[in-house]
Structures are given as C-alpha cells and as structure tokens.
Amino acid sequence: MSLNVQVLAELSEKIFGKRARQVMEFLISRGEATDEQVANFFGIDVNEARKILNDLFEQRLLRYRRARDEKIGWYIYFWRVTDENPAVILEARRKKALAILRQRLEYERDNTFYVCLKCEKKYTFDEAVDNSFRCIECGELLEPLDNARVIEILEEAISKLKQYNPFE
Numbered sequence: 001m002s003l004n005v006q007v008l009a010e011l012s013e014k015i016f017g018k019r020a021r022q023v024m025e026f027l028i029s030r031g032e033a034t035d036e037q038v039a040n041f042f043g044i045d046v047n048e049a050r051k052i053l054n055d056l057f058e059q060r061l062l063r064y065r066r067a068r069d070e071k072i073g074w075y076i077y078f079w080r081v082t083d084e085n086p087a088v089i090l091e092a093r094r095k096k097a098l099a100i101l102r103q104r105l106e107y108e109r110d111n112t113f114y115v116c117l118k119c120e121k122k123y124t125f126d127e128a129v130d131n132s133f134r135c136i137e138c139g140e141l142l143e144p145l146d147n148a149r150v151i152e153i154l155e156e157a158i159s160k161l162k163q164y165n166p167f168e
C-alpha cells in the first residue's frame, strides 16, 4: 500500500469510522468494485453500502466510472480510491471548516442574543423584539445572553485551524 493510500484510509476512518476504512481497504485491494460487490463482501444492505460509498465520494476519497448495463438498462458504478494527493484533500477540508467557523463567528459578533432561562431557547435581538422579549415556548421574560465565551471559543478554533498542518 502506498503512503498516500494509507493516509486516505486513515482519513476515511477519522471521518466516518471503522467500516468506511474497511471499504477503502477492500477497494484498494480489489482496484475497483460495484455497490453490490461491496455490499456482498461485508454482508450489508446495498443501500448501506451506497451510503458509505457516497459519503466517501463527497469527501473526495473515492472516484467512480459508470457503465450502462445493456440488459437492465441501468448504470453500474465502479468505485475506486482516488489518486488525488491526500494533502490536497486535507487542505480543501481545512478551508471549508475555516469558512464555516468564520461565518459563525461573524454571526455571533453581529448579533445580540437573548435567552429564555427556563427552556434555554436562544433568540436574536430581532426575534426577541418580535416576541416582545417573551419566550414563544413558555412566555417567560427573556434575558440578555452574553456570547463572549462563544466568540472566544470560535476565535481559538479558527486560530488553531489556521496553523494546522497535518503533515507535521
């Protein structure tokens, strides 16, 4: 097994768990396989196999070719492990995570929040105004919510992720 492929198998387990890794290893040893072959090999439902394969594909860990089965008229998918460099995949994941965290941080910074202390439901300022500062669930008066700690946690996570180098 090449180092790249080992990293990809490792990564699949980190994201999706042991079964995903086993599927990756099966595809590595076979070269390529269909949904049905994966399902049969692991003794699982075809839909379950497809879900694992699609999840891995969405994370760019797999690619496929498809061929039309002339008898049944459907497409058959042949899955194989990507030949992309894991560093490229990891970098894309890091950027995506950073974008999500930054968006969340911006939202926390731009809004003032209120909370119902009874049911812990959180409201933005606008929502609180719309409901006359009363909880829509229980009618309790809303209290201002200090989100400084949330902002701090987000900032820490962003700074860690900015420095993150998976190959150190």
Ligand SMILES: [Zn+2]
Pocket (backbone or CB within 6 Å): 116, 117, 118, 119, 120, 121, 135, 136, 137, 138, 139, 140
């Ligand atoms: Zn409430």
